[in-house]
Structures are given as C-alpha cells and as structure tokens.
Amino acid sequence: MLSVIDDYLILGAGVSGIIMAKELTANGANVTLMEAGEHFNKDTYPQKEIDANSKLYWGGGIELNHQATIGFLRPKVVGGGSIVNQALLDRFDNVALESWSEVSGIKDFNVEKMKAWYEKAESGVKIQEIPKEYRNANADIFIQGFKNLGYECAPLKRAQSGCEYEKGNDCIQCLSGCKLDSKQSTAITALPKALENGLKLFSQMEATRIEQKHDLIIVHAVDKNKAHHTFKAKNLILASGAVGNSKLLLSSKLKNASLMLGKNFYTHPQFMSLGLYEKEIAAHKGPFQAMKSDEPHFRISKFKLENVFAPPVGLAMLLPGFGKKHMASMKKLRHYACVEVAIRDQVPGSIKLTSSGRVHITKELKGDDFQTYKRGEKVIHQIFYSTGATKVINGELSIGLHLMGGLCIGEDSKSSVVNPDFQLHHASNIFCADSSIFPNAPGINPSLTIMALTLKAADRIMKKANHS
Ligand SMILES: Cc1cc2nc3c(=O)[nH]c(=O)nc-3n(C[C@H](O)[C@H](O)[C@H](O)COP(=O)(O)OP(=O)(O)OC[C@H]3O[C@@H](n4cnc5c(N)ncnc54)[C@H](O)[C@@H]3O)c2cc1C
Known part of the structure; x- marks a missing residue:
C-alpha cells in the first residue's frame, strides 16, 4: 500500500x-x-477498434443514460x-x-x-487546416450539398503536426490513439x-x-x-x-x-445520418472529418453540422436492423457518406449515484432540444438528396461526447x-x-x-x- x-x-x-x-x-x-x-504511447495504443473501446474508455467503451437512448463516450x-x-x-x-x-x-x-x-x-x-487536396469524397459531398442549398461551410481546424496524408494515412485510426504522434x-x-x-x-x-x-x-x-x-x-x-x-x-x-x-449536465448530443450513394465514397479514408457548417442561422438555431464517419464497430451500432439485414447494410460501408448534427442542448441532465455507488445519468432529448435536432437532421437529408443519395439512414443512437x-x-x-x-x-x-x-x-x-x-x-x- x-x-x-x-x-x-x-x-x-x-x-x-x-x-x-x-x-x-x-x-x-x-x-x-x-x-x-x-x-500508452504511439507504439502501444490498441490496434483494433474493439480493444481500443475497452481499453481507452470507461464502461467498456460506452455508458448509457437511464433510458439507454444516449450513449456517452468517456475517455479513460x-x-x-x-x-x-x-x-x-x-x-x-x-x-x-x-x-x-x-x-x-x-x-x-x-x-x-x-x-x-x-x-x-x-x-x-500546432493547429492546422486539412489541405484541400486531401479532403475525401465525403467532404466533397458536404461542400457540394452546402453549395446546392446556398449555405456557408468552412474547413475545420485540427491540432495536428504531420498526419502523413501523402502516405495514405487514414485519421479514423487515431480515434484509438495517434500512432504518428501527430495529434x-x-x-x-x-x-x-x-x-x-x-x-x-x-x-x-x-x-x-x-x-x-x-x-x-x-x-x-x-x-x-x-x-x-x-x-x-x-x-x-x-x-x-x-x-x-x-x-x-x-x-x-x-x-x-x-x-x-x-446538476447542469450537458453533452452536445450528436446524431449521425448516412447517405447511400451508387458510387464509392470511402468516407473513412484520409482526414475523415474536415468540414463544418458556418451558417449564422444554424448557430442561432443551436445546431452545427460536420462531415464525419465512424469505424466499423461504431458504424454497426448506428445502422438499424439485425442479422442478415444488418450485415447487408454493413457491406455497403464504402458507399455511405455521413454527416452529424450536434446540438447546443438547453435541457440539462443530472449525475447521481445509485445505492450501490454506480453512476446514474438522467439526460433526455426533449422539448426544444428535440426540435433543434430535427431541424439539423432535415438539412442533412437535403444535403444528401441534393447530391444524388439513393437513400438516407438516420443513426440509431445519439452520442454524447462533450460531457460538461x-x-x-x-x-x-x-x-x-x-x-x-x-x-x-x-x-x-x-x-x-x-x-x-x-x-x-x-x-x-x-x-x-x-x-x-x-x-x-x-x-x-x-x-x-x-x-x-
Ligand atoms: C470521440 C471523441 C471526440 C471528441 N472530439 C473533440 C474535438 O474534436 N474537439 C474538442 O474540443 N473536444 C472533443 N471531444 C471532447 C473532449 O475530448 C473533452 O471535452 C475533453 O477531453 C474534456 O477534458 P477534461 O480535462 O474535462 O476531461 P478528460 O480529458 O476526459 O480527462 C479526465 C480524465 O480523468 C480520469 N478519471 C476519471 N475519474 C477518475 C478517478 N476516479 N480517478 C482517476 N482518474 C479519473 C479519466 O480516466 C480521464 O482520463 C471529443 C470527445 C470524444 C470522446
């Protein structure tokens, strides 16, 4: 001791x-x-997504609100x-x-x-913008969709020093710890x-x-x-x-x-929607998150949009259905574009302990927050359909990763x-x-x-x- x-x-x-x-x-x-x-260090971060979830997060990867409608990602x-x-x-x-x-x-x-x-x-x-030449097809769809709708978008600023995009590095891997010490x-x-x-x-x-x-x-x-x-x-x-x-x-x-x-617990609840395209998108390639909405009326409406993607385990949680139906959706992984809406939540939740000392989080998406999410989701659908998506799938679970x-x-x-x-x-x-x-x-x-x-x-x- x-x-x-x-x-x-x-x-x-x-x-x-x-x-x-x-x-x-x-x-x-x-x-x-x-x-x-x-x-860990750059040479020892877990290699597989499933190991990273259990080794880098509390609760084996994800914790849930009391109704199991929002998943919280809490790093450990x-x-x-x-x-x-x-x-x-x-x-x-x-x-x-x-x-x-x-x-x-x-x-x-x-x-x-x-x-x-x-x-x-x-x-x-070190803070950098992702160079235009390395943006992937998912970012291009985001930019084109904003253009079609007459909305403004802007490049994201990322704390990184050398992501080696020129060598084909896919940043989605660094969600499990950056193996280049660039992040x-x-x-x-x-x-x-x-x-x-x-x-x-x-x-x-x-x-x-x-x-x-x-x-x-x-x-x-x-x-x-x-x-x-x-x-x-x-x-x-x-x-x-x-x-x-x-x-x-x-x-x-x-x-x-x-x-x-x-009390006063907020999470910026996020919802990811997927647009299915005939052509290959490969949204996981390169810098997978590069663009954000830059539209003053979105800020007033309390939501923002970003192009994003999830590694396979995360994606499996978002896609609806079970068994063969789910597997068929997973097989289209390379054909999905993905955009998330994150909302500036106004209805706070609370953190309590159960009698056995476990964390009990009450946090719901209700009232104005629900309406805000729906407004953002509508824009995402417009982005996808205006750029040729054949189908739009809304993710099954809301994620809270800005725990405040x-x-x-x-x-x-x-x-x-x-x-x-x-x-x-x-x-x-x-x-x-x-x-x-x-x-x-x-x-x-x-x-x-x-x-x-x-x-x-x-x-x-x-x-x-x-x-x-
Ligand atoms: C997937 C993901 C993507 C995100 N992307 C962004 C982004 O792009 N930009 C951005 O600004 N924010 C982002 N965030 C949010 C951001 O990472 C958090 O807001 C930030 O890390 C919070 O900082 P913190 O110092 O409050 O806590 P943390 O960075 O979470 O650190 C708290 C630490 O305390 C440790 N701890 C907890 N309890 C105990 C205990 N009892 N004893 C000892 N140690 C304990 C935890 O294990 C943890 O390591 C993201 C979060 C996630 C999960």
Whole structure:
C-alpha cells in the first residue's frame, strides 16, 4: 500500500489535468497526478477498434443514460479525451461566453478577457487546416450539398503536426490513439515537460473517495489489482471530467457539499445520418472529418453540422436492423457518406449515484432540444438528396461526447459548485477547471476552452501560493 504526500494532487490526467500539472511543476511545485486509465504511447495504443473501446474508455467503451437512448463516450487513459478525440480546436464566441457570464455572474467570460488565455493555449499546440487536396469524397459531398442549398461551410481546424496524408494515412485510426504522434494530445504536448520537472504520475490508479482532515486532503484510491492506497496533499485539483468529478464528490460526502453537485449536465448530443450513394465514397479514408457548417442561422438555431464517419464497430451500432439485414447494410460501408448534427442542448441532465455507488445519468432529448435536432437532421437529408443519395439512414443512437457540467462555476454558492477562483465554494484547497465547471452548453468544441481555463486557474493557484 502506497502512502504519498504532496503539495498538489491532481485527479485525472486528461486535457485539464495534464496542463495543470505542466503549469504547476514549471513553477517549482511538488505535484502528483493520478489517472485511472493506462499510459500508452504511439507504439502501444490498441490496434483494433474493439480493444481500443475497452481499453481507452470507461464502461467498456460506452455508458448509457437511464433510458439507454444516449450513449456517452468517456475517455479513460493518460491524456484523457485528447487521446481519442478529433482535436478540433475552436475558441468560444461571444454567444457562448456572454451566456456563461449571464448564468454564472462572472464578468470575465467574454472574448476580450479570454483572449490572452486562448493565445497561451494555442501557443502550446500546432493547429492546422486539412489541405484541400486531401479532403475525401465525403467532404466533397458536404461542400457540394452546402453549395446546392446556398449555405456557408468552412474547413475545420485540427491540432495536428504531420498526419502523413501523402502516405495514405487514414485519421479514423487515431480515434484509438495517434500512432504518428501527430495529434496534439496533452500526453505529447504537456506531459513530457511536466515529468521532466518532477511530476509523479500514477496511472491505473482510480481515486474512490476524498476526505478532508484539518488542512490536508486525503484521497483513497485503488490500483489495477484492486489494492488500496492513500494519497495526502495540501491542495487537490479535480480533473476527472464532468462525470468523474461528480461521482467522486458524491461518493465522498464532504462537509458543506453543494446541492448543485451533479446538476447542469450537458453533452452536445450528436446524431449521425448516412447517405447511400451508387458510387464509392470511402468516407473513412484520409482526414475523415474536415468540414463544418458556418451558417449564422444554424448557430442561432443551436445546431452545427460536420462531415464525419465512424469505424466499423461504431458504424454497426448506428445502422438499424439485425442479422442478415444488418450485415447487408454493413457491406455497403464504402458507399455511405455521413454527416452529424450536434446540438447546443438547453435541457440539462443530472449525475447521481445509485445505492450501490454506480453512476446514474438522467439526460433526455426533449422539448426544444428535440426540435433543434430535427431541424439539423432535415438539412442533412437535403444535403444528401441534393447530391444524388439513393437513400438516407438516420443513426440509431445519439452520442454524447462533450460531457460538461456537474460542478458548474459561478459567483453564487447557492447556484454553483466552483467559485470564480476555481475553488469549491466551501473548500478553498480543492480546485477545478475542467469540463465539469461549464455552466451550460456552448455549442462549440470544448477542449481549447478547457485548456484556456486551466491555464487561468493554474495562474490563480500559483499567485495564491506565492502570496501565502
Ligand atoms: C470521440 C471523441 C471526440 C471528441 N472530439 C473533440 C474535438 O474534436 N474537439 C474538442 O474540443 N473536444 C472533443 N471531444 C471532447 C473532449 O475530448 C473533452 O471535452 C475533453 O477531453 C474534456 O477534458 P477534461 O480535462 O474535462 O476531461 P478528460 O480529458 O476526459 O480527462 C479526465 C480524465 O480523468 C480520469 N478519471 C476519471 N475519474 C477518475 C478517478 N476516479 N480517478 C482517476 N482518474 C479519473 C479519466 O480516466 C480521464 O482520463 C471529443 C470527445 C470524444 C470522446
């Protein structure tokens, strides 16, 4: 049994956790980082999709809401979401930030005040647009469909450094971890420097409960063999993502725990539709996700569209039917184009624990959110039929992969969990700046903002430490 004592203990080595570790260690702090998932590198990421699902995600690949209508993808690996995500990085616009400011009461949420933090976040990664010549036929259908309908679309910006498209590399593989170290995951952009600066990293170590004792925080954890360990620290940083942080705090029953804990949970629910074409599309080839909608009235209507595709196991879940019928649909894999609609959900869900301590997520697509999805889906059908599709199939399952909220940030301790200095309202030595502090759904890719907020939080934490 280990017993580790440090100044700062970070729970979760994802986007926020690793950036926080890099910043704190760069300032000379003693830091321990604990991660439930494994630590892979470009040569050891799982090769097969089915293995990647079980090794890189909680719940064996997918977790479900209580009605089993939305599947949540929750990463569990050193690097967190930055290992499995598409690395599409966008700053939030004033629509998102002003709405955050309104609900949280925090004036700093605006494009001007966030600018310096976004710039710092962007300076740590290489961001590229996918060169036109490598766009695949699925992207061409997306562009043509937008043209036919008179709508605007734009290229996506991706954190990547050299995807070797010229050598025929298919980026769909990097959903299981990038084998070229091109995707700018925090495991390659920030972790090496943090380790060099003395970070102690414990992978395959899951935090199970937190206790407050005098000025110290005690974290109970189990390793891959189910052996128990305790870690003690003067300061705790929660970086286990929306579901992970809520689960930990709900299991811990801290003094004065916020009644808002686990509430305001958003996911940007996504729906993929497939257009069937006579010609071969091969939507999995090359950079499989390259274009997005850039249409102001879509933003007002709270949805966006992107060209996308899924590897075979994912596709099998989306296609309807069973047995021979399903197999016949799968055999047409190379003839599908695919577009997703992601919605800026307004109806929040909640994260609770069952009596046996399991996570129970209530999240439904209802009211305005359902209407928003239907509006987006209609445009996708128009794109496909205007470009020659013979049939359109709507995916069977909605996916939530931007998991946000549960510890929302705000001025008022009655309506939020984390204060504007990124501390829990009632525990000044517990901090959080990851996706769980989002007060509502921005409708924009969240990672760059998680990075920017973490840099801002690290700055506040270090200033506070130097001051005291
Ligand atoms: C398939 C996919 C594609 C995506 N594409 C994009 C995209 O293109 N652009 C974008 O901006 N966003 C994208 N996202 C979302 C983005 O990856 C997440 O919003 C982001 O990773 C959240 O960062 P985080 O630091 O809050 O948590 P995470 O990065 O999820 O890290 C949390 C870490 O904490 C660990 N953890 C949880 N509980 C415990 C515990 N009890 N003990 C120890 N460790 C624990 C987890 O294992 C995990 O590694 C995508 C997500 C997915 C799944």
